[in-house]
Amino acid sequence: MSALGQWLRRRLAPDRPPFDDLQPTVEWQxxxxxxxxxxxxxxxxKHRVGMPDEERVARIIEGFAALPGVWEIKMSGGEPFAFHGLMKWVIPGLVERTAHRISILTNLSAPLPVLERFCALTGERLGITSASLHLEHVEPDDFIAKAAAYRDLRARHNPHSSFVVNSVLVPGRLEAQAAIKALVEAEGLRYFPQLMKIKGGVYPYDDRDVARIEALTGGNHDPNAVNRAPSYQGLHCEAGAWYFVVDQTGQAWSCRTGKRFSDADADASLGNLTDGTFARRLKGGPCPWPICPCTVPANRGVVRLPGPRPGVDDGL
Ligand code: SF4
Ligand code: SF4
Structure with a gap:
């Protein structure tokens, strides 16, 4: 779309995203x-602690209810199922008080009956479940069997939702990944490798690990197939306007990197959803950051990558 077309669209339809293939999204920790x-x-x-109380959850959800149109609320933590309020307040609140699509990132440790209740409560509103495999805590066979059971529960309650198995490519431990990928795919599940992030960037893998990563991914750089946490610096991005991240207190930032560097850039903060200070930006602009750590902005059309996009529902 031309710059003039975008300008007109923002003027005439301020409650709609400026691009047809942009899925408005909140990442809610x-x-x-x-x-x-x-x-x-x-x-x-130090930061992997804390839970909001019922009133704070309700206020955050009221803030989501006031967003224009249908957004995707992608929940993460910590581990969201480790929070007793997830099934008591969060899911019922989102379902009853908003029209938004619900996605979740989980380590899949919750018992199957809890996962079944989650599927039943979210029903047709469930979008994407991203289940992360953490080999320090689970055996691959057990995890994959549970993932397959969850897939069947989802098929019963929400046949249109999607499911993906994430696996962090931990340096020095990549030998196992080819076998993990084969096991996941043999079960008919989708395998999604993620390069490991460290403070401020991607881990500096040694040459042997780099070769293993390229073999595992087939050299693919598509954010639908692998998270390489690339740089989109300078590309147009609607972060802050049609995408933002929210933490457990209701504090909002334009994106994950904006949150990380908010001490250096006060513009990255969007205020708090629970105290009346929250405000989205009117429009996006060039990405100022050297790393985009998660694939959501790329796969929802928030950052405008060159070339055609496969479709907003293919994202992770
Ligand atoms: S990486 Fe591990 S410790 Fe960290 S939030 Fe995920 S499951 Fe928890
Ligand atoms: S491209 Fe990524 S890092 Fe850059 S502003 Fe958008 S969301 Fe943030």
């Missing part, structure tokens, strides 16, 4: 608490 303690976790132990 519902709680800090996690029941695992992975050595490679990007969140430090």
């Amino acid at each position: 519902v709680n800090g608490l996690c029941n695992y303690d992975c050595t490679y976790c990007i969140q430090s132990r």
Whole structure:
């Protein structure tokens, strides 16, 4: 779309995203608490704590209810199922008080009956479930069997939702990944490798690991197939306007990198959904950051990559 077309669309339809293939999305870090303690976790132990109370959850959801149109609320943590309020307040609140699509990132440690209740409660509103395989805590065969059982529950309650198995490519432990990929795919599940992030960037893998990563991914750089946490610096991005991240307190930022560097850039903060200070940006602009750590902005059409996009529902 031309710059003039975009300008006109923003003027005439301010409640609609400026691009047809842009899926408005919130990434909500519902709680800090996690029941695992992975050595490679990007969140430090100090920050992997805390849960909101019922009133705060309700206020955050009221803020989501006021967003124009249908957004995707992608929940993560910590581990969202480790929070007792997820099934009591969060899911019922989203279903009853908003029209938004619900997605979740989980380590899949919740018992199957809880996962079944989640499927039943979210029903047709469930979008994407991203299940992360953490080999420090589970055996691959057990995880894949549970993932297959969850897939069957989903098929019963929400046949149109999608499911993907994430696996972090931990340095020095990549020998196992080819076998993991084969096991996941043999079960008919989708395998999604993620390069490991460290503070401020991607882990500097040695040459042997780089060769293994290229073999595993077939050299693919498509954000629908692998998370390489690339740089989109300078590309147009609607972060802050049609995409933002929210933490367990209701504080909002334009994107994950904006949150990380918010001390250096006050514009990255969008205020708090629970105290009346939240405000989205009117429009996006060039990405100012050297790393985009998660694939959501790329796969939802938030950052405008050159070339055609396969479709907003293919994202992770
Ligand atoms: S499951 Fe995820 S959030 Fe929890 S410790 Fe592991 S990497 Fe961190
Ligand atoms: S492209 Fe840049 S501004 Fe947009 S979400 Fe990624 S890091 Fe943030």
